[in-house]
Amino acid sequence: MASVDQTMSDGHHGPARGITRWLYTTNHKDIGTLYLLFSLLMFFIGGCMALTIRAELFQPGLQMVMPEFFNQMTTMHGLIMVFGAVMPAFVGLANWMIPIMVGAPDMALPRMNNWSFWILPFAFTMMLSTLLMEGGGPNFGWTFYAPLSTTYAPPSVTFFIFAVHMMGISSIMGAINVIATILNMRAPGMKLMQMPLFVWTWLITAFLLIAVMPVLAGVVTMMLMDIHFGTSFFDAAGGGDPVLFQHVFWFFGHPEVYIMILPAFGVVSEIIPTFARKRLFGYASMVYATASIAFLSFIVWAHHMFTVGMPLAGELFFMFTTMLIAVPTGVKVFNWIATMFRGSMTFETPMLFALAFVVLFTIGGFSGLMLSIAPADFQYHDTYFVVAHFHYVLVPGSVFSIMAAAYYWLPKWTGHMYNESMGKLHFWLSFIGVNITFFPMHFLGLAGMPRRIPDYALQFADFNMVATVGAFIFGFSQLLFVYNVVCCIRSGKQATDEVWEGSRGLEWQLSSPPPYHSYSTPPTAEQLSKASH
């Protein structure tokens, strides 16, 4: 590869004018921005649903919403946050950063890239419109277990199924693009084991996406057949099995949770070395650990279903494979800490979010280890302990890493610095809010409070009240982030090319903001060695 063909019809190398720039774009930076903005919008929509849930749970009894609507809120909150907020945010980061980090002119298949994005607004419009349909929206939990989602589902489930199909198509095309870009578009001389860790984690994530999104498509297709065409996949009366749904769903679902965390590992592995002013400790072991986690994710799925009635050999197999995941994850946490050991650390906002990620994700990892013990899981299953666990890995895990990435690369994207004090305030409010929200849920769960209920026994009242207060602190403090981003774009002070004192990667050698087409000739060997990890 040498040069980029600029085929703008007017001969200019900048973006097109007006709205068509965003509608018809083939530029990875534009598409990355679209993904990130879409994800932010969904984050707030899903967040409003979360606050509705927490407001109802502020006190025992029914105050705000009817149980039927409460169920729709828990379901939609989960679906929106997983498929609308977290996944598109990481795809947005991948779009922006991967071509720059590997020295490529753009993503490998730019038109398909645009298609991957533009499917999403349509899919989520359809998904959200189910809330207004007769019979209400999906009310069976984000895991949509049969027969709740088949025999007993509202008619809107059909549109939910097609929305999932559309998201799947989008994800698969996006992942194919990422893999083709990484494998085929690296600057001459950049070996696989020289790639930034964010690129590595996304390569593995993309593989997971291509492997499991079709399985999700398969399982919703079987639901559709059961609902409308009289098949009995999930109905024992015809020889099928509702547990089959759970097996197929979680074969998708478990790799899916790593799809939401592996890119986060990548982000944190970029940020910590920058602000510790040291190279990442154990680069190769980070790569192998990521690959091991991805492999293990395919053989642990039934730990979500310990209580459903599996043969003992199955319980044991899935328990031990699940525990094995702690090994590569431990390697990662060790490496992040070792990177900081005797480093010259400073604590700008991205670093604060990354550090909180390491600590709080580890708490979520440990509660996961508790849940992996099959006999103990009989007590924890479907309680608030599970809610506490997965929110610890997803909110101060995935979401914090996305925030960290946004602050870290915002000066590069916009060419302006964000307001550091406001960023720090946002961090501390988020950090405190998140812990007030989710830490008490551990106690609620261990005491036996079930998840997905709008009302609860009186002894759970205090911790629920605390959690609700925390949720509102966390939710409203996110407005600070939006305000900070807007100020940064409009009037932040000019950023340097390096932005951070300890920054190394290729992206910091480009101007801030980078040119519309990053590289007209690929980076030289000298640039690559300067950026090498």
Added chain:
Amino acid sequence: MSTQSHSSSESQSYYVPSQSRWPLLASIALFLIAYGAGSLMNAMSANSGGGVGLTLLLLGALIMGLVLTGWFGHVIDESQAGLYSDQMDRSFRWGMSWFIFSEVMFFAAFFGTLFYVRTLAVPWLGGEGEKGVSNMLWQNFEATWPLMQTPDMEAFPGPEGLIDPWHLPLLNTLLLVSSSITVTIAHKALKQNRRPAVTLWLTITVLLGAAFLVFQVMEYVEAYNELGLTLQAGIYGATFFILTGFHGMHVTLGAFMLLIILLRVMRGHFSPQSHFGFEAVCWYWHFVDVVWIGLFLFVYIL
């Protein structure tokens, strides 16, 4: 869309296309298809007609057809204009390989379903194995495979007969395997630049694919009219139709792709050195062939 200017100052360059309307139009079409199909199915299940759903579905399909024609046409024009480098060619190869891998995983979900039902769920329902306790639901139920007697014969009347694997399915196996061979012969001929042979062997491949589909339809008619083997016939019918049905759809798509490649060959497209579109369709065709071998073994014979 816009006039393409190609600067070949460098020996190798990566073609980044200009703005394109196709992705947005394709998204709109996909939305119409999905929304229309959803409305249609809901209306059918509620027995209340399905006018608007069907209209949206057809409109979406029409737009999608036009978009795909335009988009692929655009890509073909770019390819014919020599805008694609070797590196672009590799991007296409990675793209197609991973797309086929995603299709493999799609079928894996249904094969997994079949294996799970056969070896675990149905025996448990019949009282065998570690979870045989579920036999308490229908205590007279006996587990067999193929499952002729479902637990609840009123809700899901089991099939009266089965497709004999050694008639139509065997014939279909021979057709599809030989079509994989003929498409390979066509590919060889293209590499040796014997274009009449390419046209001939591709035509034979398309015809073999079409014959396969005709026999598959005949098999379905027999299953429905004579054997009572339907979608509603319990888990055997469900797995049978979802596996063979999605395979049949893939054969249809593959045959259509072959037809387009055939038309392109007749128009003089492809060179002995550079013909990735041709190869991609070959890969796809071999993939549907391999899936069929799996079906023949696990759905029909065993």
